[in-house]
């Protein structure tokens with residue numbers, strides 16, 4: 001059995017993005033249309049830039065299946081870039097503050113920011129959304145749902161109880177929203193905020209939340225520090241370009257409240273429940289000791305505004321060292337809705353890894369047996 005792992009390659013304006021996912025058990029029927037739907041969702045959102053009008057991201061499988069069913073071998077795929085013009089693009093002489101341009105040039109000894117930005121671009125996240133689209137189908141088979149939604153853009157927030165108010169309507173509400181949000185009443189204010197920023201030739205950040213439902217208790221590990229699921233989920237969210245803050249459950253507020261208002265009391269569960277114990281609250285956000293508790297996973301991330309500004313930011317010419325405004329070609333006003341799709345994807349990847357670490361087998365049947373055994377053990381205490 002291979003541990004679940006993935007890798008991506010590809011430049012933003014190169015011929016294609018590619019990915020390899022290893023460790024997917026044999027016997028899973030892959031639904032490619034659902035992966036394309038996620039890729040399309042990543043391209044959407046009010047405030048996206050011109051590039052998204054050019055691309056139609058689609059997954060093309062290169063290996064790992066026969067007759068649409070996984071073989072247990074590495075799954076490789078590509079996503080073609082229509083804007084495949086890397087050799088024709090002009091050099092980037094003035095690094096954009098906030099992007100990898102300057103530190104990347106200093107790291108590699110480049111004088112052209114393009115040598116850095118082509119790979120540092122958030123375009124790479126399309127490959128991760130595709131990889132997650134494969135892994136998600138393993139989680140789906142065990143009733144695990146991962147769902148992200150936008151909480152705010154440029155300081156304009158949706159209602160605080162948007163998740164609870166949406167309930168079972170969440171998927172429908174989100175698909176109707178231009179921001180992948182769950183509060184129809186906030187749409188007009190969000191649109192206005194993005195329009196203002198566009199007019200000011202500026203860019204906007206925001207916050208999104210990722211939740212996961214149906215997780216068994218005990219995914220992750222406290223045996224080695226790096227295997228704590230809290231650490232892996234944090235690393236997953238921080239691996240998305242522009243993410244500057246991550247919270248779990250009650251988040252930063254744990255620092256100011258007493259323990260009696262932070263920890264979640266354990267009760268005997270009502271008869272007929274799927275586990276013998278229940279929590280009175282979920283301030284821990286579904287994680288204790290680096291393990292899932294079986295409660296809903298609740299993560300939030302803060303994204304900074306995109307660093308490419310039409311109005312320009314003071315910078316320097318890398319060759320002459322003289323002052324020169326940062327290079328501008330085109331940009332999104334905001335990509336917080338897209339980032340929420342990527343956030344969902346990286347959480348799927350981290351949970352898929354933890355799930356298969358615990359229940360992994362060479363075939364889906366073997367994973368099902370290990371999962372069923374563990375669930376039975378928990379039910380019996």
Ligand code: EPS
Pocket residue numbers: 012049051052083099120121122123124125126306307308330331332335338
């Ligand atoms: C992106 C593609 C990029 C940008 C954006 C994300 O396309 P281009 O550089 O051709 O306009 O729209 O990149 C960034 C926000 C960034 O900071 O790199 C995409 O596919 O998501």
